[in-house]
Amino acid sequence: MKPTQIFAILFAALMATCPFFLNAYWTDVMNNVGIYAILALSLNVILGHAGLFHMGHAAFYAIGAYLTAILNTQYGVPVLWLILPAGLMAGFFALIVARPIIHLRGDYLLIVTIGIVEIVRIALINNVFDITGGANGIYGISRPMLFGFKIAKPFHFYYLIWSFAALTIFLLIRLEHSRFGRALHYIKEDEVAAGGCGINIARYKLEAFVIGAVWAGMCGTIYASKMTIIAPESFSFDESVILFTIVILGGAGSIPGVILGSFLLVGLPEVFRGFAEYRMLIFGAAMMAMMIFRNRGLLPPRPKRYKLGEIASAGGAK
Amino acid sequence: MEQFFQQLTNGLAVGGIYALIALGYTMVYGVLKLINFAHGDLFSIGAYLGLTLLLSMGLFDKIGALASVLLLVVMVMVLVAIIGALLERVAYKPLRQSHRLTAVVSALGASIFFQNAIMAIYGPGLLVYPHDLLPRIAVNIFGVDIPLMRIVMFLASVVLMAALYFFIQKTKIGTAIRAVAIDQGAARLMGINVDRVIMLVFCIGPALGGSAGLMVGLYYGQINFNMGWMYGLKAFTAAILGGIGNIPGAMLGGLLLGVIEAMGAAYISIAWKDALSFGVLILILIARPTGLLGERVAEKV
Amino acid sequence: MKQRICTLVCLSVMVCMLGMGTGWAKTVRIGLMCPLTGSWASEGQDMKQIVEMLVAQSNEAGGINGIQVDLVVEDDGGDPRQAALAATRLTTKDIAAVIGTYGSSVTEASQNIYAESDILQVATGSTAIRLTEKGLPLFMRTCPRDDEQGMVAAKTLDKLGFKKIAILHDNTSYAKGLADEAKALLKSEGKEIVFFDALTPGERDYNAILTKLKSSVPDVLFFTGYYPEAGMILRQKMDMGWNVPMLGGDATNNPDLVKIAGEKAAEGYMFLSPPVPGDLNTPEAKKFLTDYKAAYGKAPGSVWAVLAGDAYRVIAEAVAQTGATKSDKLAAYLKHDLKDFSGLTGKISFNDKGDRVGDLYRVYKVDAAGKFILQP
Numbered sequence: 001m002k003p004t005q006i007f008a009i010l011f012a013a014l015m016a017t018c019p020f021f022l023n024a025y026w027t028d029v030m031n032n033v034g035i036y037a038i039l040a041l042s043l044n045v046i047l048g049h050a051g052l053f054h055m056g057h058a059a060f061y062a063i064g065a066y067l068t069a070i071l072n073t074q075y076g077v078p079v080l081w082l083i084l085p086a087g088l089m090a091g092f093f094a095l096i097v098a099r100p101i102i103h104l105r106g107d108y109l110l111i112v113t114i115g116i117v118e119i120v121r122i123a124l125i126n127n128v129f130d131i132t133g134g135a136n137g138i139y140g141i142s143r144p145m146l147f148g149f150k151i152a153k154p155f156h157f158y159y160l161i162w163s164f165a166a167l168t169i170f171l172l173i174r175l176e177h178s179r180f181g182r183a184l185h186y187i188k189e190d191e192v193a194a195g196g197c198g199i200n201i202a203r204y205k206l207e208a209f210v211i212g213a214v215w216a217g218m219c220g221t222i223y224a225s226k227m228t229i230i231a232p233e234s235f236s237f238d239e240s241v242i243l244f245t246i247v248i249l250g251g252a253g254s255i256p257g258v259i260l261g262s263f264l265l266v267g268l269p270e271v272f273r274g275f276a277e278y279r280m281l282i283f284g285a286a287m288m289a290m291m292i293f294r295n296r297g298l299l300p301p302r303p304k305r306y307k308l309g310e311i312a313s314a315g316g317a318k
Numbered sequence: 319m320e321q322f323f324q325q326l327t328n329g330l331a332v333g334g335i336y337a338l339i340a341l342g343y344t345m346v347y348g349v350l351k352l353i354n355f356a357h358g359d360l361f362s363i364g365a366y367l368g369l370t371l372l373l374s375m376g377l378f379d380k381i382g383a384l385a386s387v388l389l390l391v392v393m394v395m396v397l398v399a400i401i402g403a404l405l406e407r408v409a410y411k412p413l414r415q416s417h418r419l420t421a422v423v424s425a426l427g428a429s430i431f432f433q434n435a436i437m438a439i440y441g442p443g444l445l446v447y448p449h450d451l452l453p454r455i456a457v458n459i460f461g462v463d464i465p466l467m468r469i470v471m472f473l474a475s476v477v478l479m480a481a482l483y484f485f486i487q488k489t490k491i492g493t494a495i496r497a498v499a500i501d502q503g504a505a506r507l508m509g510i511n512v513d514r515v516i517m518l519v520f521c522i523g524p525a526l527g528g529s530a531g532l533m534v535g536l537y538y539g540q541i542n543f544n545m546g547w548m549y550g551l552k553a554f555t556a557a558i559l560g561g562i563g564n565i566p567g568a569m570l571g572g573l574l575l576g577v578i579e580a581m582g583a584a585y586i587s588i589a590w591k592d593a594l595s596f597g598v599l600i601l602i603l604i605a606r607p608t609g610l611l612g613e614r615v616a617e618k619v
Numbered sequence: 620m621k622q623r624i625c626t627l628v629c630l631s632v633m634v635c636m637l638g639m640g641t642g643w644a645k646t647v648r649i650g651l652m653c654p655l656t657g658s659w660a661s662e663g664q665d666m667k668q669i670v671e672m673l674v675a676q677s678n679e680a681g682g683i684n685g686i687q688v689d690l691v692v693e694d695d696g697g698d699p700r701q702a703a704l705a706a707t708r709l710t711t712k713d714i715a716a717v718i719g720t721y722g723s724s725v726t727e728a729s730q731n732i733y734a735e736s737d738i739l740q741v742a743t744g745s746t747a748i749r750l751t752e753k754g755l756p757l758f759m760r761t762c763p764r765d766d767e768q769g770m771v772a773a774k775t776l777d778k779l780g781f782k783k784i785a786i787l788h789d790n791t792s793y794a795k796g797l798a799d800e801a802k803a804l805l806k807s808e809g810k811e812i813v814f815f816d817a818l819t820p821g822e823r824d825y826n827a828i829l830t831k832l833k834s835s836v837p838d839v840l841f842f843t844g845y846y847p848e849a850g851m852i853l854r855q856k857m858d859m860g861w862n863v864p865m866l867g868g869d870a871t872n873n874p875d876l877v878k879i880a881g882e883k884a885a886e887g888y889m890f891l892s893p894p895v896p897g898d899l900n901t902p903e904a905k906k907f908l909t910d911y912k913a914a915y916g917k918a919p920g921s922v923w924a925v926l927a928g929d930a931y932r933v934i935a936e937a938v939a940q941t942g943a944t945k946s947d948k949l950a951a952y953l954k955h956d957l958k959d960f961s962g963l964t965g966k967i968s969f970n971d972k973g974d975r976v977g978d979l980y981r982v983y984k985v986d987a988a989g990k991f992i993l994q995p
Contacts (some may be wrong), residue, residue, distance in 0.1 A: 005482035025708040032704060053419070100604050101481070106418075107353060108603055111558040114551070117532050122593040125790050126817075135792040136747060137699075137724055152735070154707060227703060228731055231724040231792070234699050237551070241426060248423045270704065273694065277655045277664060281434035287427025295416035321834055328826040434656070442660035444847055449881040454858060485730065538823040539854065540847060540879045544658060548821050580827040588828050589790060589817040614979050 012166075019158045028154040029270050034130040034161035037262040038168050040246040041216030041255065045172070047244065048253035048301075049181065050208035053106045056113030057243045059120040060213035062235035064220025066124065069230050070131050079225040083218050083271055090217025091210045094289025097208040102202055119248045124232040126276050137231030144225045157226050164222060168215065170318040172255055175211075184208055185304070188253075249290060260298050264290075268315035325584045326577060331468045333576020334475040338530040339553035340560070340568040341482060342523030348499040348563040349519050351418055355425040356405060357527055358550015359432035362543065364398045364528025365535040366440055369447055383451060387536065394532045402524025403517050407506040410520075411513075429547070436543040440564045444542040447535050471533050478526060479569050486565060495519060499563065559599055561612025572609060575599075624932060646687040647890040649674070650709040650738075652719035652729065653927070654697035658821075662721050665924035667692055670931045672914050683938045695720050699728035700976060710736040715944045718930040721923065723747035723792045727868065730758060739946035739953075744923040746793055751972040757950045759973030760965070761929045763893065763980065765793070768868060769800025771891050771980040776801075776839060776866065777808060785814035785837035787828070787852075789844035797843040797868050813837050818848060825852055826859070833861050839864040845870040846921070849888075852881025857884040869893065869980075873921040877989035885985045889994075893964045893979040895922050898993050901961050903932075922964060929962040936960060 041228050043057045064086035071077045071085070101112050144151045144160065151160055155245065175181050182202050186194040196203050224230050227293035242265060250261025268286060272279035340363055346354045353593025371393055381389070409428050413421045438516075455466045497505040498515045506512050534549075535541050552575065557587040575595060582594040602610065651670050654663035674690045677683055691712050695702035702720060706729035709717055716739040720726050726745035731738045734755050742750065742760035746768070746952065776784060784805055788798035795817070801836065802812055812837040818828055832840065840863055842849055849871040856863070857880075867890035877885045896904035896919070907928065911919050917923055936957065937949040953969055960967040970976045982994040 025704070025711040028704055028707040030698070047419075101600065104603060107347070107562060108607060108609070110353070111555060112600050112603055115555075115600050119593045119596050122590060126589050135724070135790050135795050136749075139727055139749070143555060187699075207323050221752045227699065227728055229699065229724065229727045231699055231728075233423045233697075233724070242833065245423050245426055252417075252419065273708075277694070278434070278438060279694070280430055280656050283440055284427045284429070284431030284434060288424050288431065291420055291424040291427065292409070292412045295413050295420045297420075321830060324830050325827055328824070328830060329765060331826070332824045437656075437660060442664050444661070444875060444879070446875070456858070456860065463860060478736065509841040534823055539881075540823065540848070540851060543660075545821065545823070582833050583827040587816065588831070589819075591827075 015162060019133050019155050024154050027061075027158050029267060029298065031157050031161050031226065033266045034158070034165050034260050035219060035226075036243070036246060036266045037259050037288060038161070038165050038219045038222075039216055040243050040250070040258045041165075041168050041172055042212045042219065043243050044212075044255070044258045045175070045184075045208050045215075046212040047247050048251075048258070049176070049183075051183040052102075052205060052209065052251075053110040054113045054209075055110050055240050055244050056115070056237075057212070057216055058235045058237070059113075059117040060094055060216040061220045061223070061239075062117075062120055062124065063090045063093050064217030065224040065230050065235070066132055066138070066220075067217070068221040068224040069141050072141050073138055074131075078233060079142055079219070079221065080146065083221045086221040086246035087125075087214040087218040090220065091214035094210050094213030094245040095206070098206055102205050102209065104276055114237060114240070114253075117235070117237050121232050121236055124235070132232075135232060137229055137234075139229040141224050141228045143228070151175075151225075164218075169255060169259075175254070180207070182288070185253075209261050213225065245287065249287070251300040254297065254299050254301035257297050257299035257301070264298075281285050320462060321584065323460060325580045327462060327468070329580030330573060331472055331576070332579065333556075333573035334472045334576050335530050335534060335549070335572075336556045337569045337572025338475045338478060338533075338551050339527050339549055340557040340572045341479065341565065342527040343554050343557040344560075344562055344565060344568040345495075345519050345523045347514055347557070348488050348565075349495065350410070350414070352421045353425065353554065354410075354523070355422065355550065355554075356409075356428035356432055356548035357523065358434075358523040358548075359429050360402055360405075360546070360555070361531040361534075361549055362436060362541070362546035363401060363432065363543070364394050364531030365541040366436055366445070366525075366531075367397050367528070368394045368532035368535050369445055369541065371552035372447070372451075383453075387452075391529055391532060398528025398531075399521035399525040402520045405524075406520035411516075415545055425458065427517040429550075433544055433547070440543065442543065444540050447539045447541070449539065452536060459574075465553060467537055471537055472572035474533065475530070478529065479565075482522070482526070484564055491515075491518065539567050555595070555599055558609055559602060559607030564609070564611045566608060574610075622676070638921065639893075645685065645944075646689050647683070648689045648691060648712065648714045649931070650712065650714040650717035650719075651690060651927070651931075652695050652702065652705050652709060652717055653692070654721055655692075655694035656726075657697035658661045659697040660737035662696070662744070662921060662923055663697070664668060665920045666719070666721070666927040668915055669911070669919060669924050669928040672910060673928055673931050673935075676910070683935050684942060686938060686942075686944065688935070695725055695729070697722060697725060699725055701759040702726075702728045705729070705732070705734060706732040709733075710738060713737060715946055716741065716934045716949055718927055718934070719743055720745070721794075723750060726750060729784070732757060733757065733947055737946055739934070739950045741934060742955075743927040743930050747796055751974050757946055759950070759953060759969050759975075761933065761962070761967065761975055763925045763975055765796040765980075766800050768797055768891060769804055771978075772797070772801045772866070772868070773804035773808065775856065775889075775891065775982055776805065776810070776841065779839070779864075781792050781810075781838040781864075783811045783813045783838045785832055785835060785840045786812060787814070787832070787840060787842045787844070788817050789820045789848060791820065791844065792843070793870065794843040794868070794909075801841065801843070818844070820844060820848055823851065825855055827859065827938065829855055829859055833859070833863075837863060839863065840865045842866070842871070843868045846873040846876040849881065849890075850876045850885070853884045853888055857881075864889070869922060872983070872991070874918065874991075877985060882987065882989040885989055886987050888985045890983050891980045892922055892983060893926075894981055894993070895919075895991075896925060898981075899963070899965065902941045903961050904963050907963050914989055917949075925963050929964055929967060932962060933957060933960060933967060 046052050046054045067086045067089045068082045124132045125135050183199050246261040246265045251257025342357045409424045439619035452467050456463045494515050496509045556575040557568045560567025578595045579591050582591040653666040674688050677688050693705040695705045702725045718741050721744040723745040726742045738759045746765045748764050788794040835984050849867050868893040871890045872892035894906050937952045941948050941952050958968050968976050983991045986992050
């Protein structure tokens with residue numbers, strides 16, 4: 001067994017048992033870490049794998065959360081049924097808005113995505129279509145029911161969130177090694193050469209965008225059901241910035257890195273609580289220091305290795 | 319029609335400030351391809367330092383309004399330039415060879431740090447510049463009342479921008495800055511000290527941002543620790559609108575953004591005006607993917 | 620400095636451990652949740668200062684009937700997600716009651732968490748109507764509700780004889796709620812609403828908005844947002860040479876308003892607010908003011924932070940009267956037995972829902988010297 005595999009198994013075992021050692025507060029911190037990890041992993045597809053400068057991920061997350069909240073409070077649809085519709089809605093929205101802008105160069109794309117998240121937030125705050133509740137947001141979202149069991153305590157949510165996170169990790173690892181993942185990797189490393197090899201760049205980029213958005217929308221459902229109230233300030237530009245930072249700080253394109261990044265960015269402000277009003281000061285300094293000393297991210301993606309023999313035998317089997 | 323002109327002047331006044339801050343973004347971007355997210359906070363620092371100097375030295379009583387404002391502008395520009403250069407040295411220089419987004423995250427960290435440092439030093443509440451430092455007279459031009467200070471402020475930002483433009487275009491150092499912006503390696507081979515040039519850019523950009531902060535403080539009076547974030551975001555939008563890396567573009571983008579906001583507020587909806595200006599930005603970028611005055615170049619390979 | 624902080628932390632930890640371990644003194648642990656960072660940091664830090672001072676006073680006096688008070692402060696950052704975390708953290712600290720917090724949506728994110736842990740919550744700045752309409756048995760607040768203020772606003776505007784009214788809010792849940800309440804009432808009274816829109820808080824230049832407002836020719840401008848914006852509007856309104864009367868909500872009750880606007884521009888500005896300690900003739904209010912000035916060298920800022928002080932004082936009163944440190948007993952006492960308690964913001968009683976009762980609102984007007992003068 002390789003050391004990384006041993007480490008992964010140890011990590012999984014620790015995660016599966018840790019609520020038994022933690023009190024409600026630290027369990028809830030872990031829940032927040034989990035939500036951000038899922039969101040950051042979904043952003044990682046866009047930012048890390050496809051290399052698109054996207055700083056507006058909270059927009060898709062917001063759409064998923066609001067769809068869940070509206071359908072649940074107005075029509076009484078059970079929350080967990082809404083995971084898929086929320087994801088699809090967010091993906092659909094991403095498809096519409098990303099289609100005309102996907103060809104923009106790095107920093108221009110960055111400001112456009114900031115623009116999108118701001119427009120979404122302003123629309124929510126202005127109570128667009130009279131369904132978003134304005135600045136008050138939407139309250140009274142029901143708790144998720146799973147086989148007749150009501151998920152309400154941080155302890156219960158821990159398992160809901162982290163099993164979803166585990167599923168996300170599993171699927172994203174598969175995605176990374178698929179044809180799609182390899183194409184994205186190529187585009188990120190050298191767009192012109194990738195285009196020259198016949199890869200449809202715009203289509204792959206758009207697909208990456210939509211996949212990331214779908215996942216963020218699904219995460220929105222979980223967030224809405226956990227908080228039971230959602231308000232526009234939870235989906236501001238700042239939130240997008242945090243997600244962006246998690247991905248870059250952890251190591252763009254590296255799944256373990258992004259998970260570590262979410263632990264640090266969500267966990268550190270909580271660890272620094274003892275410093276009261278100075279905690280964000282220390283946090284900012286820590287962010288700079290981490291970037292300076294680990295400037296490829298904390299756990300950068302490792303170069304891909306393919307053993308000659310395996311490729312040959314795989315080719316032979318086909 | 320009168321309302322239209324009134325709104326136009328409102329927009330230009332706000333836009334002048336945006337343009338001045340946008341210059342800092344665009345210059346840094348020009349040489350380093352880095353979006354300096356801490357730039358907005360350097361703007362706040364300018365406003366706070368200006369207030370501290372103003373109160374501690376009691377200039378207005380000693381040498382009169384005009385001389386003291388000028389002196390204040392110079393001092394604030396120098397101090398913020400030093401902070402800008404330090405920021406570059408500490409947070410960006412070690413990252414110059416790494417991926418571009420790495421420095422962006424470092425800049426975001428610096429922004430959080432500065433914001434909270436201001437809060438720790440000056441307290442979380444807002445601070446107010448003393449009143450009646452500046453004359454409050456309105457001038458009537460074409461039937462529109464414009465406060466004199468707005469005209470002065472607008473002219474001051476135009477003068478600063480013009481000075482910068484000529485500095486970049488006509489002087490030897492300006493040529494060196496342009497050379498570094500185009501190709502660092504080639505510039506180094508031509509005997510240009512690239513580190514010094516970058517350091518200089520990190521003095522000029524923050525100095526302009528700091529002077530904008532001082533102007534906002536003097537004219538609007540109220541400053542608080544997180545005001546730089548909003549101004550920074552607006553100025554970044556303006557820089558992109560004009561084509562980032564392009565100095566006249568930043569000026570045009572700033573003024574245009576101010577006018578779009580004022581017109582949006584006047585004729586459509588105040589609550590939606592920010593969404594509207596972002597909407598216009600997105601439409602412009604769809605039509606012209608590198609901004610209004612940006613060069614149409616393919617992404618470097 | 621570092622060393623001193625270190626020693627201080629060590630000492631306080633030791634004191635806490637001693638206090639818990641030996642059990643020689645009965646203590647009651649009270650939580651305070653407030654925004655120490657983020658946009659509302661100034662309110663939160665004021666809340667913390669006020670409550671800390673009052674707690675220190677209780678403890679110096681030998682505790683509340685011999686019961687020592689242990690205050691636990693948590694930062695909610697003015698954001699619902701962080702508030703939920705802060706609330707969960709407080710629930711693990713064995714607290715009897717919690718004070719806070721400021722914004723309505725932030726309070727709402729914490730309500731369920733305290734309710735599920737059976738902890739009494741006394742909110743201080745959360746005026747949204749629905750918070751007390753949910754029937755949570757352990758929730759109450761020391762601030763009045765939006766609908767009450769809306770009613771007072773409509774009455775005041777009517778009394779002053781204004782017909783064409785412009786309403787400006789800032790799209791925060793508090794300002795929007797108040798604006799909506801007032802608009803509905805004014806419309807039903809046959810007043811003409813010539814303008815209804817929201818500005819973006821935190822900006823510096825509101826000239827574009829004022830130019831538009833001016834063209835709608837209102838008799839009065841009713842602004843429901845906060846004091847930084849109100850001050851800027853007053854100042855820029857004067858610079859424009861437009862002297863329409865302006866009425867504000869209680870979020871503009873802050874001495875900084877006059878500092879921002881300048882005395883000349885602020886003169887004649889009216890606002891609605893619960894009385895501040897400076898207007899009360901009670902010994903409690905006077906003592907509070909002198910103590911606060913002695914401790915922090917300035918007068919307390921907004922009325923909202925003082926409401927946190929009142930929240931602490933009613934909890935302390937409940938502990939003193941019942942001798943209990945359990946949430947349900949404290950809540951029962953506050954809701955049913957506390958009558959006309961002499962608070963720092965006027966008399967305090969609560970109804971069954973947990974809302975503060977009694978007509979609290981007064982009209983204030985700014986005079987030429989920039990003082991807030993209570994109107995008869």
